[in-house]
Amino acid sequence: MSLGQAGAGLKPAPTPGTCMPGIQQPNPRRNPMRIEKVETALYRIQRQAGLSNSTSQIDATSLLVAHVHTDEGLEGVGWTYSHGTSGRGMKEAIDTLLAPRIIGEDPAYIERLYDRMWKSVFPNITMSGLTTVALAPLDIALWDLAGKVAGKPLFRLLGGYRDSVPAYGSGLDLAYSTEDLLDQVTNFVDQDYWGVKIKIGRENLGEDMERLRAVRQAIGPYTPLMVDANQRWSVGEAITRARAMEEFNLFWLEEPILAEDHAGYERLSNTVNVALATGEGEWQPEGFLDLFQRGAVQFVQADVCRVGGVTPWMRIAQVADAYHLPMAPHLVEEISMHLCCGASNGYLVEHLPTLNLNNTGYVLNPVLPKDGKFTPTEDPGHGVLFDWEEMEKVRIA
Numbered sequence: 001m002s003l004g005q006a007g008a009g010l011k012p013a014p015t016p017g018t019c020m021p022g023i024q025q026p027n028p029r030r031n032p033m034r035i036e037k038v039e040t041a042l043y044r045i046q047r048q049a050g051l052s053n054s055t056s057q058i059d060a061t062s063l064l065v066a067h068v069h070t071d072e073g074l075e076g077v078g079w080t081y082s083h084g085t086s087g088r089g090m091k092e093a094i095d096t097l098l099a100p101r102i103i104g105e106d107p108a109y110i111e112r113l114y115d116r117m118w119k120s121v122f123p124n125i126t127m128s129g130l131t132t133v134a135l136a137p138l139d140i141a142l143w144d145l146a147g148k149v150a151g152k153p154l155f156r157l158l159g160g161y162r163d164s165v166p167a168y169g170s171g172l173d174l175a176y177s178t179e180d181l182l183d184q185v186t187n188f189v190d191q192d193y194w195g196v197k198i199k200i201g202r203e204n205l206g207e208d209m210e211r212l213r214a215v216r217q218a219i220g221p222y223t224p225l226m227v228d229a230n231q232r233w234s235v236g237e238a239i240t241r242a243r244a245m246e247e248f249n250l251f252w253l254e255e256p257i258l259a260e261d262h263a264g265y266e267r268l269s270n271t272v273n274v275a276l277a278t279g280e281g282e283w284q285p286e287g288f289l290d291l292f293q294r295g296a297v298q299f300v301q302a303d304v305c306r307v308g309g310v311t312p313w314m315r316i317a318q319v320a321d322a323y324h325l326p327m328a329p330h331l332v333e334e335i336s337m338h339l340c341c342g343a344s345n346g347y348l349v350e351h352l353p354t355l356n357l358n359n360t361g362y363v364l365n366p367v368l369p370k371d372g373k374f375t376p377t378e379d380p381g382h383g384v385l386f387d388w389e390e391m392e393k394v395r396i397a
Contacts, residue, residue, distance in 0.1 A: 033071065050176070166347075166349070168196060171197075201233070212245060225248060277298065328349075331355065334382065341374075
């Protein structure tokens with residue numbers, strides 16, 4: 001039988017881009033989804049009295065929310081925050097500068113849109129500080145939208161490395177009496193939190209030592225204890241105080257000196273016998289890379305709002321992973337739990353009940369730690385549902 005005879009009667013192979021016979025081809029979307037409009041709103045959330053660290057007192061939080069609407073009726077929601085008065089400036093940056101760069105675009109191209117917004121202001125305006133923080137609501141909203149389109153929670157879109165992540169209890173407690181401080185930390189321990197963190201940096205070293213001694217005695221010798229000085233000291237003072245606190249077996253010392261002083265962190269890392277945590281005051285991946293290359297940080301505390309959203313946070317996490325550094329993000333637990341469950345080097349999530357959103361009453365479905373862990377739900381996107389009726393009562397712009 002010739003080759004021609006052998007092939008007689010056989011149907012020709014399908015051309016590229018078509019389906020095999022008998023297999024139904026899905027109907028492709030003829031026109032991609034488009035971003036139709038972006039709306040922003042600024043809210044002022046009052047905090048309880050007496051919240052302070054070594055450098056500031058926090059009375060309220062400015063919460064800036066962005067709604068990214070599409071031509072198919074879907075909506076992504078994102079937000080950022082400030083404890084100062086920069087909320088109106090960030091809203092203006094989004095409304096007049098950033099949002100116009102993404103309207104009319106396909107929201108599926110998140111990284112492309114992030115870079116487009118970033119490049120629209122650099123190098124004419126610095127990308128540190130207010131401008132970077134203003135990017136976060138839009139980027140978070142795009143990821144929220146992507147999850148809703150896919151029908152998947154954010155942490156699964158980001159890799160789904162784990163289903164839950166340990167939580168540690170934290171407080172803005174420098175002004176607390178020792179009695180109130182002990183009530184706070186023992187409550188965390190009773191709820192099986194992974195560890196606890198307290199503020200330090202009182203004027204007198206002896207006061208810090210007395211409070212630490214009381215806390216260590218209350219939580220026992222093995223519960224991880226972290227401390228946060230909020231950039232209070234010089235390098236020399238940080239060395240002196242860190243050495244004095246060695247008896248308390250601290251898990252980490254957070255932000256003992258100015259965030260920008262990378263050389264100082266390098267010196268500290270080579271001098272003191274405690275791991276250093278920093279990063280909440282870093283805005284750009286290049287700043288984190290410099291810390292990593294210096295060996296100046298052991299726990300990376302990138303804040304998803306301060307670095308500009310999910311996209312840059314994941315980029316930072318990937319670089320940190322190459323240096324075998326764990327991610328322990330600053331605040332924003334509602335998103336941070338997804339980040340740390342999605343990234344391979346996600347390590348710890350901070351639960352600060354006096355400064356989060358979950359405990360404010362403005363979130364309809366708060367996800368709080370259980371058995372010492374954050375476990376994101378399977379709701380699409382980040383899953384946070386705001387009570388817009390209540391939020392409207394505290395809207396200021």
